[in-house]
Amino acid sequence: LSREIEILSLEEELDKRVKEKIEQGQKEYYLREKMRAIQEELEGEEDEEIKELKERAASPDLSAEVREKAEQEISRLEKMSPYSAEATVVRTYLDWLLNLPWSQETEDEIKIKDVRRMLDSNHYGLQDVKERILEFLAARKYSEKLRAPILCLVGPPGVGKTSLGRSVAEAMGRKFGRISLGGMRDEAEIRGHRRTYVGALPGRIMQMIRKLGSRNPVIVLDEVDKMGISFQGDPASALLEVLDPEQNSNFTDHFLEVSFDLSRVLFITTANVLYSIPDALRDRMEVIEIPGYTESEKYHIAKDHILPKLLDEYNMKDRSFKITGSAIKGTIRDYTREAGVRQLDRSLGKIIRKATLKMAEGEESINVGVNDLGEFLGVPLFKDSDFRKKPEVGVVTGLAWTSVGGEIMYIEVLPVPGKGKTIITGQLGDVMKESAQIAASLARKLCDGEKYAEIFEKRDFHIHVPEGAVPKDGPSAGITLTTAFISAVSGRKVRNDVAMTGEITLRGKVLPIGGLKEKLMAAYRSQMKTVIVPLANKRDLEKVPEEIKSRLEFIFVEDIMEVLQIALLDKGD
Structure with a gap:
């Protein structure tokens, strides 16, 4: 009986709760409908x-x-x-849909002379990029239907790839936006999320276009070579549609579900290296390589662009502060060794900050000469002592090409007691290790005879590339490794004013390499006198600045014997 009473009381309680909820819902619905009816009666019109x-x-x-x-x-x-x-x-969807610039656009500045003048005033050099922009604008004069080019600026950090996009937008009279792609792993960042997801929004391309309020802006897609892949998709594949001139006139964002014309947008992508960009994406872009700057170019950039900007930033324009041209050149030579100008910008900023401190302490005028650099910047970071002062046995200067520009690279080979093995250190990649094995085999072939047989039988050869913490790879050190190997076996010293680059075959043939311009700039910065280059790369010298060509002697080779004749000294020397 008590159990029946308990069940009945529970049912009664549940009925009461359900009834209360139904009454509450009906009450809310009734009041809401009544409020809407009153509003319509009062205003006589639909919701504002x-x-x-x-x-x-x-x-x-x-x-x-x-x-x-x-x-x-x-x-x-x-x-x-x-x-x-x-x-x-x-409401969120309609807000996005109706606020996009479906027809709003800025009118292009088509006065070619004015555009050229503005580009030259903002950026020193970079003629290839400027010419391509001017060609596009000149062609637009005669054809409104012309699609904007998809440019990919490839070069080391600090050479002005990103800032060039802003200058292009300013020169053309267009709005400018920048989207960083570095580390992006989700394709929805490009195409947007579907509305079924909570908090869904359009992709970053459409967000930027709404923010700029124009359908023909200049958009810089920064660090396109640093996108990743994850379980959320591949953003590089999503970019294929955005950057394809044949498809992007009907780009459909997943959130918007209607097509938007991106063909009027001038996309400029930037990258440090090309090899990490997928082939399909690279094929859709017009690649323009931007090399590092020479010493004279850096001097002009510092004098005409960086210093005026810094003096204005620190409010030092009207004060008694001067820095001589020789001091600027000394800063470039002794405190910065880079392809771009970022470190130079920082160093000049440091000089100005030190000057402001001295003025705040009572000095009326500051004149910075080359002999004052130690006081303002400290001990020089780079001096001639960093490089080989004299010819040595088994040490050769090679040239490397990295994402930050060209670099010199020393290769050392040392015979040690052993059984003819080859030991390789210096964090070398697989391709470079194979080059070392080829160099070892070629050296054994060239140093044939009883005189050297004992050396190969009773010695191990330790190959080392300094800066062991830095990964190194590529086939272009082939002739450098072979020369170092033969120098170590024969005891002949290698000239310290010669740098070299070139791939080697087992038959001793010298094959062409990539990145010649950057490598030659590294040799120039390191005060080399002679550079040995594969004959097949002779045509690439056209792209090398005259300043570098006038300072370096180029020797073009096809065979390792030509390299050895130039690089190795006689035993008495």
């Missing part, structure tokens, strides 16, 4: 929000596809409770 949305959807600026989609969503919104979660999603 709905009315405004309908007016905007009827705009002639919208395409038929966009107008139809907007009207469809507004119709859905009218039937929903204004306080429901679904209504909030629809």
